[in-house]
Amino acid sequence: GAGVSQSPRYKVAKRGQDVALRCDPISGHVSLFWYQQALGQGPEFLTYFQNEAQLDKSGLPSDRFFAERPEGSVSTLKIQRTQQEDSAVYLCASSPRTLDSTGELFFGEGSRLTVL
Amino acid sequence: DAKTTQPPSMDCAEGRAANLPCNHSTISGNEYVYWYRQIHSQGPQYIIHGLKNNETNEMASLIITEDRKSSTLILPHATLRDTAVYYCIVRGSNFGNEKLTFGTGTRLTIIP
Numbered sequence: 066g067a068g069v070s071q072s073p074r075y076k077v078a079k080r081g082q083d084v085a086l087r088c089d090p091i092s093g094h095v096s097l098f099w100y101q102q103a104l105g106q107g108p109e110f111l112t113y114f115q116n117e118a119q120l121d122k123s124g125l126p127s128d129r130f131f132a133e134r135p136e137g138s139v140s141t142l143k144i145q146r147t148q149q150e151d152s153a154v155y156l157c158a159s160s161p162r163t164l165d166s167t168g169e170l171f172f173g174e175g176s177r178l179t180v181l
Numbered sequence: 182d183a184k185t186t187q188p189p190s191m192d193c194a195e196g197r198a199a200n201l202p203c204n205h206s207t208i209s210g211n212e213y214v215y216w217y218r219q220i221h222s223q224g225p226q227y228i229i230h231g232l233k234n235n236e237t238n239e240m241a242s243l244i245i246t247e248d249r250k251s252s253t254l255i256l257p258h259a260t261l262r263d264t265a266v267y268y269c270i271v272r273g274s275n276f277g278n279e280k281l282t283f284g285t286g287t288r289l290t291i292i293p
Contacts, residue, residue, distance in 0.1 A: 069224070096279055098279075098280070098281075100283075106285060107266075107268060107283035107284055107285050107286055108225065108281075108283045109283070110280055110281070110282065113279070113280055121280065156224050156225070158224070158225075160279055162279065168213070168215070168230065168272070168279060169227040169230075170225075170227065170279070170281060171227075172224030172225050172226070173224050174222070174223055174224050175223075175224055
């Protein structure tokens, strides 16, 4: 499809397990973002890539969270030793980042993580 | 980025105009006002943005006060599908500072 694709849509993990969430941005989009959205809250910024470079990771809540985008397209958010407080929807967004763009971010539908 | 203040919830009758207010009194001269909405179980969706002039597109109109300290998003003829959480976001110029900082938004419910 033409939109941002995320997988899996739903993930249940036992506390202590590692999880990996995948994001396929819109083809050609330079910028890629990860957000975390807890129940009833607005999305909170985690990290930002421009091509393969991770330019901002100020929102990652702990060193258990790691994101990569090695070839400047697909990105993976990895959470090690999951905790119950990691339960949330993880949203990925991409942007073309051209001078004449609106600055619009295109979001995927998210990956809902539940840690038991 | 400047912070925004929105009412937590609003109702609007179907077919009427929905007017969603946002205060951003600390906005600086190069910051844009963006509006996104999030329908249940979906990712946020861009609606509109503006700097200081009023803007209109196929989805909505954005009215920004002359001092730029507040704005109103207008959905001219609300439908049931417009029920969503609406986020008002202030952000720097779109090239170089693309991160969006969401608040808790306004939950808009369209009443049949």
